[in-house]
Amino acid sequence: MPSNKSNSIKIYNSLTGKKELFKTITKGYVGMYVCGPTVYSNVHLGNLRTFISFDTIYRYLNHIGMKIRYIRNITDVGHMVNDSTEDRISEKARIEKIAPMEVVQKYTNDFHDTLKKFNLIPPSIEPTAQGHIIEQIELIKTMIGKKLAYEKNGSVYFDVIEYNNSNEYGILSKRNIEDLIHNTRKLDGQSDKKNPQDFALWKKAESQHIMKWHSPWSLGFPGWHLECTAMSSKYLGEKFDIHGGGMDLKFPHHECEIAQANACFNTNPANYWVHANMLTLNGSKMSKSTGNSVLPKEIISGDNKLLSKAFSPSVIRFFMMQAHYRSILDLSNDALVASEKGYNKLMDAIDNLDNIKVSNKTEFNVKNWISNCYKAMNDDFNTPILIAQIFDIVKFINLVKAEKAKIKASDLKDIKTKLNEFVFDVLGLEKNKSNTSNDKIKSVIEILIELRDKARNDKNFKLSDKIRDDLKNAGIILNDSNGKTDFTIN
Amino acid sequence: MPSNKSNSIKIYNSLTGKKELFKTITKGYVGMYVCGPTVYSNVHLGNLRTFISFDTIYRYLNHIGMKIRYIRNITDVGHMVNDSTEDRISEKARIEKIAPMEVVQKYTNDFHDTLKKFNLIPPSIEPTAQGHIIEQIELIKTMIGKKLAYEKNGSVYFDVIEYNNSNEYGILSKRNIEDLIHNTRKLDGQSDKKNPQDFALWKKAESQHIMKWHSPWSLGFPGWHLECTAMSSKYLGEKFDIHGGGMDLKFPHHECEIAQANACFNTNPANYWVHANMLTLNGSKMSKSTGNSVLPKEIISGDNKLLSKAFSPSVIRFFMMQAHYRSILDLSNDALVASEKGYNKLMDAIDNLDNIKVSNKTEFNVKNWISNCYKAMNDDFNTPILIAQIFDIVKFINLVKAEKAKIKASDLKDIKTKLNEFVFDVLGLEKNKSNTSNDKIKSVIEILIELRDKARNDKNFKLSDKIRDDLKNAGIILNDSNGKTDFTIN
Numbered sequence: 012m013p014s015n016k017s018n019s020i021k022i023y024n025s026l027t028g029k030k031e032l033f034k035t036i037t038k039g040y041v042g043m044y045v046c047g048p049t050v051y052s053n054v055h056l057g058n059l060r061t062f063i064s065f066d067t068i069y070r071y072l073n074h075i076g077m078k079i080r081y082i083r084n085i086t087d088v089g090h091m092v093n094d095s096t097e098d099r100i101s102e103k104a105r106i107e108k109i110a111p112m113e114v115v116q117k118y119t120n121d122f123h124d125t126l127k128k129f130n131l132i133p134p135s136i137e138p139t140a141q142g143h144i145i146e147q148i149e150l151i152k153t154m155i156g157k158k159l160a161y162e163k164n165g166s167v168y169f170d171v172i173e174y175n176n177s178n179e180y181g182i183l184s185k186r187n188i189e190d191l192i193h194n195t196r197k198l199d200g201q202s203d204k205k206n207p208q209d210f211a212l213w214k215k216a217e218s219q220h221i222m223k224w225h226s227p228w229s230l231g232f233p234g235w236h237l238e239c240t241a242m243s244s245k246y247l248g249e250k251f252d253i254h255g256g257g258m259d260l261k262f263p264h265h266e267c268e269i270a271q272a273n274a275c276f277n278t279n280p281a282n283y284w285v286h287a288n289m290l291t292l293n294g295s296k297m298s299k300s301t302g303n304s305v306l307p308k309e310i311i312s313g314d315n316k317l318l319s320k321a322f323s324p325s326v327i328r329f330f331m332m333q334a335h336y337r338s339i340l341d342l343s344n345d346a347l348v349a350s351e352k353g354y355n356k357l358m359d360a361i362d363n364l365d366n367i368k369v370s371n372k373t374e375f376n377v378k379n380w381i382s383n384c385y386k387a388m389n390d391d392f393n394t395p396i397l398i399a400q401i402f403d404i405v406k407f408i409n410l411v412k413a414e415k416a417k418i419k420a421s422d423l424k425d426i427k428t429k430l431n432e433f434v435f436d437v438l439g440l441e442k443n444k445s446n447t448s449n450d451k452i453k454s455v456i457e458i459l460i461e462l463r464d465k466a467r468n469d470k471n472f473k474l475s476d477k478i479r480d481d482l483k484n485a486g487i488i489l490n491d492s493n494g495k496t497d498f499t500i501n
Numbered sequence: 502m503p504s505n506k507s508n509s510i511k512i513y514n515s516l517t518g519k520k521e522l523f524k525t526i527t528k529g530y531v532g533m534y535v536c537g538p539t540v541y542s543n544v545h546l547g548n549l550r551t552f553i554s555f556d557t558i559y560r561y562l563n564h565i566g567m568k569i570r571y572i573r574n575i576t577d578v579g580h581m582v583n584d585s586t587e588d589r590i591s592e593k594a595r596i597e598k599i600a601p602m603e604v605v606q607k608y609t610n611d612f613h614d615t616l617k618k619f620n621l622i623p624p625s626i627e628p629t630a631q632g633h634i635i636e637q638i639e640l641i642k643t644m645i646g647k648k649l650a651y652e653k654n655g656s657v658y659f660d661v662i663e664y665n666n667s668n669e670y671g672i673l674s675k676r677n678i679e680d681l682i683h684n685t686r687k688l689d690g691q692s693d694k695k696n697p698q699d700f701a702l703w704k705k706a707e708s709q710h711i712m713k714w715h716s717p718w719s720l721g722f723p724g725w726h727l728e729c730t731a732m733s734s735k736y737l738g739e740k741f742d743i744h745g746g747g748m749d750l751k752f753p754h755h756e757c758e759i760a761q762a763n764a765c766f767n768t769n770p771a772n773y774w775v776h777a778n779m780l781t782l783n784g785s786k787m788s789k790s791t792g793n794s795v796l797p798k799e800i801i802s803g804d805n806k807l808l809s810k811a812f813s814p815s816v817i818r819f820f821m822m823q824a825h826y827r828s829i830l831d832l833s834n835d836a837l838v839a840s841e842k843g844y845n846k847l848m849d850a851i852d853n854l855d856n857i858k859v860s861n862k863t864e865f866n867v868k869n870w871i872s873n874c875y876k877a878m879n880d881d882f883n884t885p886i887l888i889a890q891i892f893d894i895v896k897f898i899n900l901v902k903a904e905k906a907k908i909k910a911s912d913l914k915d916i917k918t919k920l921n922e923f924v925f926d927v928l929g930l931e932k933n934k935s936n937t938s939n940d941k942i943k944s945v946i947e948i949l950i951e952l953r954d955k956a957r958n959d960k961n962f963k964l965s966d967k968i969r970d971d972l973k974n975a976g977i978i979l980n981d982s983n984g985k986t987d988f989t990i991n
Contacts, residue, residue: 080600080603094908109625110570110625110626110736112626112628112736113570113625113626115626116623116624116625116627120623125549133606133610134606135599135600135601135606136600136603136605136606137606138602139629140634141632142629142631142632144634144635145634145635145714145715146714149715150680153524161785166582224636225638225639233948246600246602300887327582354666396881416586416754448568451942451975451976451977452941452942454943454973454974454976455946455975457944458949458968458971458972459945459948461971462952475575477954478673478948481948481951482948484944484946485941485944485945485948486944487941487945500941
């Protein structure tokens with residue numbers, strides 16, 4: 012199978028704006044860092060899409076035999092509320108009247124529970140910002156030593172103008188430093204900065220602030236951007252392969268990470284910058300205040316007025332995989348209903364593979380099909396193209412099942428193997444287990460209903476009543492209407 | 502219900518060796534710290550018992566309306582391998598050829614997965630030792646400042662002799678300092694200590710050591726005992742209500758915690774020291790090397806030669822609850838089989854509550870029963886006595902079900918409420934969902950087997966064969982032997 016070699020993968024690099032051949036620093040090994048959630052609220056559906064996108068990339072690289080160290084952090088300090096001096100977690104702690112670390116724990120647990128439901132593989136390491144204060148302090152010392160950061164009133168800022176003299180601030184987001192200077196507002200509490208576009212590396216804590224640590228400059232806390240530089244360099248080294256995150260993190264977060272890494276280690280930290288695009292809902296940006304919003308758990312429970320029913324995590328994941336990670340994806344009830352149909356069709360075809368008659372020839376180019384599946388994923392992890400390929404084989408399986416096409420035993424075996432690998436290992440879908448066991452009990456009940464129908468036709472009412480009563484004792488209620496019988500399982 | 506008041510709880514305090522009235526520092530609030538696992542291997546069944554014991558205490562305090570801040574830490578650095586200078590996590594990282602933080606992640610995930618299966622409620626905060634290096638450094642500075650700790654060659658040790666001059670080292674474990682001095686061996690690499698019983702607060706890292714941090718004394722790592730003092734004081738204050746852990750932690754770990762807290766804050770950190778007893782297997786200590794060992798996941802899967810079958814997490818939890826947390830508990834296959842019977846009987850009785858005929862009087866003292874349940878738990882969380890009470894009501898429910906006893910509607914309602922609260926909220930048991938759905942399909946298949954038997958007796962082989970074939974198509978295989986029919990569900 013020639014096309015699954017890791018040296019033929021192309022990845023779109025946000026840094027260059029081009030698809031590039033993926034060459035790892037060490038052959039066969041990948042270092043990948045993905046910006047994780049700020050744990051101050053239930054994980055947002057848009058963020059979930061980002062994490063599922065990188066989970067699929069991780070799964071594919073694993074599948075082709077690469078050894079990946081995958082780091083996804085937890086931001087539990089330093090992420091400020093827009094235009095304020097309050098940390099998002101501190102704000103939530105104030106609102107919920109619990110300790111900041113209780114906020115962190117509550118939403119970290121929610122994050123893990125949700126990701127588990129959607130079948131994401133845990134990263135190799137999931138470090139926290141609070142767990143790396145010393146490392147962040149050491150980086151700040153280095154930047155001050157190089158005169159790329161300065162202390163003022165107990166806080167430390169990165170000097171963007173000074174940095175830009177020998178580097179290029181805006182290299183990732185393609186922003187012009189001059190425009191940035193003119194467009195940045197002067198805000199209260201930021202008057203310590205030399206220039207408004209400078210960003211905080213360390214903030215002196217106000218007296219009522221709970222999350223604070225000793226440092227050479229003040230009792231305070233680190234700036235948000237710094238943690239990722241500290242943790243990625245600690246666990247992946249100063250230079251690694253892939254840095255991922257949501258599109259919204261490109262600026263300022265990733266831009267600042269590049270500046271910090273250049274300042275500390277004289278290098279852009281990652282060779283490939285990969286960004287997952289956003290998710291809209293019914294054509295518009297999601298927003299709690301307008302009511303155009305849905306949480307992951309609400310899709311699973313169906314408990315949201317924008318949805319007609321519940322959808323399983325695998326259906327939602329399948330829906331997301333039908334779009335490329337770099338495209339905007341619009342979620343709607345109709346789109347989910349359509350995806351559910353496709354997902355069920357796919358699962359039925361996989362089940363059918365066990366009940367197929369083999370013959371002495373195959374009327375399908377299986378080798379070519381496998382090669383096309385790899386080509387799709389090698390082309391910047393193009394899952395919608397992979398799914399199109401998968402539905403080509405579904406169509407063929409259904410033809411064979413209907414005895415309108417033929418397949419050899421060896422090809423059936425290859426299709427089984429590769430279909431299972433792509434659907435379950437790479438796309439991360441799961442068979443709906445409760446459905447499987449439900450299907451079984453339904454089939455058995457249908458046998459009894461058929462026997463009962465026959466008994467009624469034969470006027471053997473003793474038997475038909477016995478079947479109804481026995482089922483009732485087992486908690487299954489038969490309902491006759493319009494000459495048909497359905498049932499309820501209690 | 503007078504006996505459920507929080508001010509009537511008695512707790513056995515290891516510090517005084519007595520059951521004492523539980524008085525919290527702040528009325529209605531409880532601060533509880535429990536020593537968590539060192540994440541270098543799959544969680545041990547004995548440790549699981551400890552965590553289930555404290556989960557039950559947490560659940561009961563919650564049930565009676567107290568507001569608890571429950572801290573259970575993760576030890577991810579500093580826990581040394583016996584008699585060596587190697588950290589347990591570093592050792593495992595060396596053996597498994599992955600980064601120490603990958604070891605931490607792997608076994609933290611396993612720990613969380615296992616606890617979830619056994620229905621433990623996550624603590625309010627689950628802090629990590631690595632996440633609190635700065636706090637530990639600050640405590641060391643304080644102890645050096647008070648001359649209760651000293652630095653030698655980049656490492657810092659607690660001076661037990663000096664401490665014992667004004668305090669009592671051994672107060673919890675009832676050990677005599679003189680005996681300790683004579684019984685402590687001189688070990689290699691510990692020659693920096695003034696006295697062999699001194700313990701490390703900070704260790705200078707050897708050059709190949711990966712887990713190390715900057716400190717005023719060396720690039721190194723904290724000693725194991727220190728983290729709990731740092732995290733408990735950070736999240737619960739210098740003095741809190743309950744400190745829990747396994748019996749094996751009494752010495753040296755908890756003894757050292759008391760010494761550190763006295764040194765830093767002039768107080769024993771907790772008012773009540775609570776210790777859960779050990780678990781043996783077939784009468785002996787568990788040990789991997791002798792093969793007398795079973796992992797939590799092996800009991801759930803039944804995949805261990807010491808077990809005849811699989812047991813559900815709720816059955817295992819029920820088994821553990823049948824012993825008091827301060828008693829040694831011996832696990833064996835027979836004991837689990839017996840617990841499963843009891844658990845099933847209990848679940849049946851709870852199901853029966855929905856199908857009971859009420860009458861105009863109650864032949865059972867329900868108020869007294871409720872009061873006795875609370876009395877059991879208020880007496881040092883005596884779950885075996887609570888379970889005995891629960892089986893009194895099970896017996897009564899079964900009498901009523903058999904129409905040999907009577908119950909009023911209002912009493913039935915009270916029994917339902919309290920039984921559900923004690924069984925599910927306090928003891929943390931769960932209904933076995935997969936069993937419920939399995940039981941249903943089994944009942945339906947049994948109806949078909951009966952119909953088939955009748956058809957065979959009537960020589961109606963067309964029908965009997967049809968039933969067998971239809972079931973086969975639904976994935977259920979009938980096996981006839983010795984005139985009886987059983988089945989396999991594929």
